[in-house]
Amino acid sequence: MTQQPDVDALGDVMTGIAHAKGLPNAAYTSAAHFEAEAQQVFARNWTAIAFAHDLAGPSHALPLEFMGQPLLLASDQTGEIRVFQNVCRHRGMILVDAPKHVPGALRCPYHSWCYDLTGKLRATPHVGGPGHNCHEAIDHNALGLIEIRSHIWRGVVFINLDGTAEPFEAANETLLDRWSDFHAPPLPAGDDAQFELDIATNWKLAVENYCESYHLPWVHPALNSYSRLEDHYNIEADGEFSGQGTLVYRQLKDDAGRTFADADGLHDTWDEAAEYIAVYPNLLLGVHRDHSFAIILQPRAPNRTTERVAIFYHQPEMLGADFADMRRENTALWKTVFEEDISVVEGMQRGRSASHFDGGRFSPVMDAPTHMFHRWVASQFLTDERD
Amino acid sequence: MNEIDRMLRAALKSRDQSAIAQLYLAAAEAQFDIKENDSAWFLLTHAYIHALEAGLPIAALLEARLKAENRA
Numbered sequence: 084m085t086q087q088p089d090v091d092a093l094g095d096v097m098t099g100i101a102h103a104k105g106l107p108n109a110a111y112t113s114a115a116h117f118e119a120e121a122q123q124v125f126a127r128n129w130t131a132i133a134f135a136h137d138l139a140g141p142s143h144a145l146p147l148e149f150m151g152q153p154l155l156l157a158s159d160q161t162g163e164i165r166v167f168q169n170v171c172r173h174r175g176m177i178l179v180d181a182p183k184h185v186p187g188a189l190r191c192p193y194h195s196w197c198y199d200l201t202g203k204l205r206a207t208p209h210v211g212g213p214g215h216n217c218h219e220a221i222d223h224n225a226l227g228l229i230e231i232r233s234h235i236w237r238g239v240v241f242i243n244l245d246g247t248a249e250p251f252e253a254a255n256e257t258l259l260d261r262w263s264d265f266h267a268p269p270l271p272a273g274d275d276a277q278f279e280l281d282i283a284t285n286w287k288l289a290v291e292n293y294c295e296s297y298h299l300p301w302v303h304p305a306l307n308s309y310s311r312l313e314d315h316y317n318i319e320a321d322g323e324f325s326g327q328g329t330l331v332y333r334q335l336k337d338d339a340g341r342t343f344a345d346a347d348g349l350h351d352t353w354d355e356a357a358e359y360i361a362v363y364p365n366l367l368l369g370v371h372r373d374h375s376f377a378i379i380l381q382p383r384a385p386n387r388t389t390e391r392v393a394i395f396y397h398q399p400e401m402l403g404a405d406f407a408d409m410r411r412e413n414t415a416l417w418k419t420v421f422e423e424d425i426s427v428v429e430g431m432q433r434g435r436s437a438s439h440f441d442g443g444r445f446s447p448v449m450d451a452p453t454h455m456f457h458r459w460v461a462s463q464f465l466t467d468e469r470d
Numbered sequence: 471m472n473e474i475d476r477m478l479r480a481a482l483k484s485r486d487q488s489a490i491a492q493l494y495l496a497a498a499e500a501q502f503d504i505k506e507n508d509s510a511w512f513l514l515t516h517a518y519i520h521a522l523e524a525g526l527p528i529a530a531l532l533e534a535r536l537k538a539e540n541r542a
Contacts, residue, residue, distance in 0.1 A: 186523075186525030187521070187522050187525030187529065188522045190519065190522075197522050197523060205522060206519055206542065208516070209515060211541075213508065213511075213512045214508060214510075214511030214512040214514070214515055214541060215511075216518075216542045217541065
């Protein structure tokens with residue numbers, strides 16, 4: 084076991100749902116646990132860190148930080164995206180401190196070592212003395228930027244920081260197969276289709292709330308007019324993801340009766356179905372016949388999380404001015420839904436300060452997706468479970 | 471302060487990478503003209519680095535000059 088926060092409490096999580104308890108308070112409130120998660124939960128799995136469209140196009144660089152790691156998202160001249168540690172190989176200076184177009188090379192602001200956007204070290208000025216820009220001890224081929232293993236799927240950039248995870252396609256085989264109808268890359272729709280929510284909660288509570296339908300009739304009462312609790316079903320793939328689906332998805336229509344265009348080649352089952360899945364650890368996805376969305380959870384502190392939400396469409400015509408009003412309405416609808424969840428995820432966070440709270444119990448029927456997530460988190464701290 | 475210095479300071483202030491590279495190159499050539507080679511290679515290095523950062527075609531030429539002298 085490594086950096087084990089509380090063996091007994093994790094054992095209670097791993098048992099069957101009828102008798103299981105949730106993760107202990109410390110998993111939501113402790114700075115030590117939060118730091119342990121950086122390695123045990125995020126570094127060794129495929130973690131969502133950004134949207135591919137955060138980069139303005141080819142030849143751009145975007146610095147970002149995830150769980151304390153300074154990262155650099157970079158697109159080369161061909162548009163290929165890579166992720167690097169955002170540090171110069173010379174003295175560890177932060178290389179890029181603001182998004183920028185990079186017409187030629189990245190130049191370290193300290194001693195001007197230069198790298199191209201594939202990470203190759205291109206120049207080391209004066210490294211052999213004034214006007215001498217090479218030295219036998221400085222092997223350019225060995226001192227490129229430190230690349231982090233990355234993968235892009237459904238417009239989201241994932242990294243596996245420690246390089247030990249299975250290949251992305253293998254680690255997510257079940258979900259890729261489940262959503263094979265949505266194989267085409269989703270189309271981001273710009274500023275009117277994205278927003279952020281800064282929430283006073285632990286990132287795990289956002290996952291837990293997202294992946295169950297139990298709360299819908301109470302927290303989102305507007306759904307009750309057309310979407311009953313029994314119209315929803317649990318989605319569970321042990322060790323990979325969990326969530327819920329609906330059988331009564333209703334498309335948004337404008338005054339002229341227009342809807343957003345469907346993805347090509349969808350099976351009939353998607354006519355009124357939609358699915359909402361938490362891809363462990365930190366990505367919340369929703370797919371519908373006519374649009375999809377992704378929420379990247381950025382843990383900021385044990386009790387603070389930023390939700391980055393982006394809505395995508397399936398057909399390029401949906402990105403035009405003709406559909407701008409509908410896109411804005413769709414964005415506003417989802418923002419309302421996600422804002423309705425804030426009070427409960429913040430309330431659960433405050434509840435984790437109750438010293439006698441024991442992790443709570445689960446509905447054996449309604450909370451299976453949530454318990455599955457708890458088990459997955461616990462298993463990341465239990466080497467035997469993971470191996 | 472000579473004219474190149476004045477123009478270089480203005481270019482650095484306005485972060486005009488193309489001008490910075492060209493002016494460092496002009497300063498380097500002036501040093502070569504008076505046989506101040508150490509100073510010249512120092513300045514040519516700066517011309518190269520700014521040209522490389524800016525993606526200017528002249529970067530390849532400057533790199534070739536440095537490599538020819540085993541300086542890159």
